[in-house]
Structure formats: structure tokens, C-alpha cells
Amino acid sequence: MSFFRQTSRKLLKMVWNDCSQCHRMCTLSEAAQSIKIRNIHEGESGILANSLALEGCRAKTTDLKMFHKLDPSGYYMSLTDSGEVIGTIGGIRYSDSFGYIGFRHVDEEKKEQGYEQGLLNVALEHLKDRWLGIEVKPDEIETFQKLGFITAWHNGCFKTEKTPFFPELGQNPSIHSIPEGPLGRVVEYDTDIFGVDRRRFIMSWTKTEKKGTSLLVTENDKIMGYGVVRPLQETKCHRIGPLYALNTAVAQVLILALISVIPDEALYITAPLTNPSFIRLLTNDLRLEQINETVRMYTKKDHEIPTHKMFVIVDTNVG
Known part of the structure; x- marks a missing residue:
């Protein structure tokens, strides 16, 4: 779909692969400087629990590994230059025609510095040309409408x-x-x-x-x-x-x-x-x-x- 490619150009100024480290470097803003985004490996699946922010409802690591196995190359984390993990995302390819974006989490203080956009960009790139689903907060609706998403229903x-x-x-x-x-x-x-x-x-x-x-x-x-x-x-x-x-x-x-x-x-x-x-x-x-x-x-x-x-x-x- 063309809007994915357009979104990619808007959100990402520079992307390249480092095969030896299995990660992507994204330069998105002066504040973020060099943002490191790399794949989350199965042994690191526990990091995804941070995306389940409601107190008490975090999933077991065994369940997170189960999700990871659905698309091992579709999970990413964002790190600072010092190696601090500040965000995660999952771009899960359920099939050749459908993908789902989940496990989105970025430290609140870092959201305005480009980290959230960088993670979203790599997930969209991973899932390009697929029909996509996503779960968002009510105050995020307008943001994702601009990316081509349409409200289907509300969950409680x-x-x-x-x-x-x-x-x-x-x-x-x-x-x-x-x-x-x-x-x-x-x-x-x-x-x-x-x-x-x-x-x-x-x-x-x-x-x-x-x-x-x-x-x-x-x-x-x-x-x-x-x-x-x-x-x-x-x-x-x-x-x-x-x-x-x-x-x-x-x-x-x-x-x-x-x-x-x-x-x-x-x-x-x-x-x-x-x-x-x-x-x-x-x-x-x-x-x-x-x-x-x-x-x-x-x-x-x-x-x-x-x-x-x-x-x-x-x-x-x-x-």
C-alpha cells in the first residue's frame, strides 16, 4: 500500500541494517540523536511485558515467548546510546495478507523525542502491503487516522x-x-x-x-x-x-x-x-x-x- 511507503519517508530520515548486530539505526531528531532499534530475540521476550502497563496484568514470560514465535523477526526494542531499553513494539505477520501491531510501549519522557515514531516506522515497514490491525488509546485515534487506520470498535x-x-x-x-x-x-x-x-x-x-x-x-x-x-x-x-x-x-x-x-x-x-x-x-x-x-x-x-x-x-x- 502506498501510504505505508509515504509514512516511512515522513517518519524515518535514515534507516540501515547492521547484519552482524541484527539491528537498525534510526536518526529522527536532534533530541533523540542516534536511536538504536534492533530485533528482540526470543530470550529477551520478557521485555515485552513492559507494554502491558496496567498494574497486575503483565503476561508471563512463557506467554510472551509464545507471541514472539508467531513472527520472530517482527519484534523490536529501542535503546539509548548507553544501552537503556526505552521502548518496544511488535509487528506480527499473521499471514501474507494480515498483520497486527502490538506490544507498543515507550517511556513517557521519550515519546516526544522520536523514539515512538522510530519503533512504529520499523513495524510498518515489516508489515508493508498487509491489511493491519492495532489497539490504541482513545486520544491516539486522530494520529492513527492520519496513517490510514479506521476505527472499528471500542474495548473495555x-x-x-x-x-x-x-x-x-x-x-x-x-x-x-x-x-x-x-x-x-x-x-x-x-x-x-x-x-x-x-x-x-x-x-x-x-x-x-x-x-x-x-x-x-x-x-x-x-x-x-x-x-x-x-x-x-x-x-x-x-x-x-x-x-x-x-x-x-x-x-x-x-x-x-x-x-x-x-x-x-x-x-x-x-x-x-x-x-x-x-x-x-x-x-x-x-x-x-x-x-x-x-x-x-x-x-x-x-x-x-x-x-x-x-x-x-x-x-x-x-x-
Whole structure:
């Protein structure tokens, strides 16, 4: 797409590769002087946790490595001349046609000095000619509109310090643990909703250590929905996502079953605000509190993502 190349010329004055060090040097402003941007290697994946700024919701390093494996060459960090890490970004190539920008984080004091623009530029260059998605703060909408992104929907991040327990759900015959074997049907279901085949991600993400934390709901052998809850870096703290379902009733069955496995623990959920009945379930019945709002944007209008089936998402940029 031509606007990516135009954006590249605007944001970046000088880019070159140093193959021996696997990094890019970007000169963007006198204040930033020589900005070093290089790839984040798998062993450094823990650095990406800094992009998840909400207190308590940082992902485990094992999960960050899982994201890193989706596109090992698509993660970057920005450093000062002294080697201090001051920013990260992920430009994840899910397919030849779709890419996602996540794990964006730059030290607040450095944002106006060109560091944020430099990271965004290398991510856009890595994902060039793809349909792109990104999660932004409400006050960033205008900035990304100028880069060709279009608002798709708003998400709310919800939190509770203590989850309830519903023991009777363990007897529901329509709820099944996602098997550790072939997950083809779950992948197909996810692809129908997300719009892109995330086979590698789904097959890793749904393999959880604790029984009952990766579930699907079926009816007459047809998948009606699935959901996953995974532990976060902080002790006794979890996050649900994704949770996709045919309707709110199925989503309710799934979420109650998932949280019953982690009673009395803190929980984070990022949910599209386009499903008001599900939001009422979270806030009125389960007593979760909305603590943040983000905006999903894409580089084309006709993304055709059925948000009415997308109840909880995996957000790589909360805060």
C-alpha cells in the first residue's frame, strides 16, 4: 500500500541494517540523536511485558515467548546510546495478507523525542502491503487516522479482585476441555470469527496446564464457542481471552465455567463494548469494574469481523 511507503519517508530520515548486530539505526531528531532499534530475540521476550502497563496484568514470560514465535523477526526494542531499553513494539505477520501491531510501549519522557515514531516506522515497514490491525488509546485515534487506520470498535478492560465460584457448572455436558490432540475444528472456528488463520497461536494458547482453563461448548457435535483463561505474571491473577461464542447465552456459560476454576483470584478481561448484554453480565452480575478503554483500528473498512460473536479478546496493549 502506498501510504505505508509515504509514512516511512515522513517518519524515518535514515534507516540501515547492521547484519552482524541484527539491528537498525534510526536518526529522527536532534533530541533523540542516534536511536538504536534492533530485533528482540526470543530470550529477551520478557521485555515485552513492559507494554502491558496496567498494574497486575503483565503476561508471563512463557506467554510472551509464545507471541514472539508467531513472527520472530517482527519484534523490536529501542535503546539509548548507553544501552537503556526505552521502548518496544511488535509487528506480527499473521499471514501474507494480515498483520497486527502490538506490544507498543515507550517511556513517557521519550515519546516526544522520536523514539515512538522510530519503533512504529520499523513495524510498518515489516508489515508493508498487509491489511493491519492495532489497539490504541482513545486520544491516539486522530494520529492513527492520519496513517490510514479506521476505527472499528471500542474495548473495555474489566477487573475484579476476587472471582466467584460456580461448582454446579462442572456437570454441564455441553462444556468440554479442549483436547491436547488435533485442534483443527477449534482453529477453524477461531478463523471464521477472527478472519485470519491463527493456527500456531491457537494450538499453543489453548494448551493450558490446569484442567478446565481451556474450554469449548458444543451442541450436536457443533462448536458453539470456546474460551481460555491463563495465569498472569502476578500471583493469583489471571486473564480470560479469547472468548468467542455464537451468542451471549453461550458466552455466559463459558465465562462462568472458566472463572469457577480460579475462585477468589484477580481477573482481567478485555471485551468489545459492542455487546451490551455481555457487558452487563460482567459489571452487574460478576461485579467486574471497567478500568480502561482502548480502540481497535484497521487499515480498511470492510474487515467483516463479527464482533457480536467476539466477547473477549487477547489484548497485547492494555494501558
